[in-house]
Amino acid sequence: MSFSLDGIDYSFSSRLPKNAERSSQYILLRVLLGAADVGRGAVRFKQSMDLSVWPAIKQSSRGAGSVRAYLSANVGVSVDEFIKITTADNRRLFQEILAEFSNYFVATQRGAHATAFVYLYRTLERLSFSLPLLYFSTSSDFVGTFNDLKALFKEGGGGDLDLLRKFLLQGKLIDPLVLSMPRRMDFSPSPNGARFYAAVTSRFTGFTLADPTRLQVEVEYRRVLGLFVMIRNRFFHLRSGDGQKNISSRDLHDADEFFCIANEMFCNFLAVLTLSSTARKYRK
Incomplete structure (x- = not known):
């Protein structure tokens, strides 16, 4: 079965449940x-990774079965019930998040990996303020929620990304064991691997492992946000005279190749955030 939404084509291996296309x-x-397969025109990306876990793994279940299993384990509702309660709830927010992820996969299939990174960062910015609010809106502990929110806002002035950082470190949404779990980024397959390795290790100090011989770095989930923001700020901002050690095109030689390697981690990071918050919001 297939259908189109907001300029993106979605294909599935079997018929969708009733009204499924109305639930972003x-x-x-x-x-x-x-x-699902995601595409536009002749471009098709077969998304076969289970991005709900960190690090991501190959999805081993059949399409519809994987969703049933996830909802049963993490939300406690059936597929039909989930579709019913989500069809008219926060439609714009989830439509936008779905569109950004989908455009990321299309750009990835086209080999436009720097563009794909932009879609991921747009997703991050969309989540950064709404995700903590979604979480706290489901809490039944008024005093606890008030104290948690007060802790998030008391430092002030950090903006929405700093709000998200502090929220994650509270360990309320993402299990602390996951927060401490590292994922590896391997630059060695690329002929520009040494350049990529130097670009990130000279500007980010939060790696749990940095191996210049193997051109590999490891970073815990809790620190991926900092790496994500650093790369965005240092590569997409190249203003002279601001004292920042920006990443120039000369540093990388091939930006698409660099983002091809980096994007997998950032997509996984965002997917875990998105799915965890969705499960929390609709959990019985």
């Missing part, structure tokens, strides 16, 4: 759990 949350689950 359900389609988002299918895409991020590795149970």
Whole structure:
């Protein structure tokens, strides 16, 4: 079965449940759990990775089955019930998140990996303020929620990304064990690997491992946000005279090749955030 939404074509291995195409949350689950093909025109990206876990793994279940299993384990509702309760809830937010992820996969299939990174960063900015609010809106502990929010805002002045950083470090949404779990980024397959390795290790100090011989770095989930923002700021801002050590095109030689390697980690990071918050919001 297939259908189009907001300029993106979605294909599935079997017929969708009734009204599934009206629930952006359900389609988002299918895409991020590795149970959908995403495309535009002749471009098709087969998304077969289960991005709900860190690090991501190959999806081993059939399309519809993977969603049923995820909802049963993490939300406690059936597929039909999930579609019913999500069809008219926060439609614009989830439509936009679905569109950004989908455009990321299309750009990735085209080999436009720097462009794909932009879609990921747009997703991050969309989540940075709404995600903590979604979480706290579901809490039944008024005093606890008030104290948690007060802790987030008391430092002030950090903006929405700093709000998200502090929220993650509270360990309320993402399990602390996951927060401490590292994922590896390997630049060695690229002929420009040494350049890529130097570009990130000379500007980010939060790696748990940095191996100049193997051209590999490891970073815990809790620190991926900092790496994500650093790369965006240092590569997409190249203003002279501001005292920042920016990443120039000369530093990388091939920006698409660099982002091809980096984007997989950032997509996984965002997918875990998205799916965890979705599960929390609709959990029984």
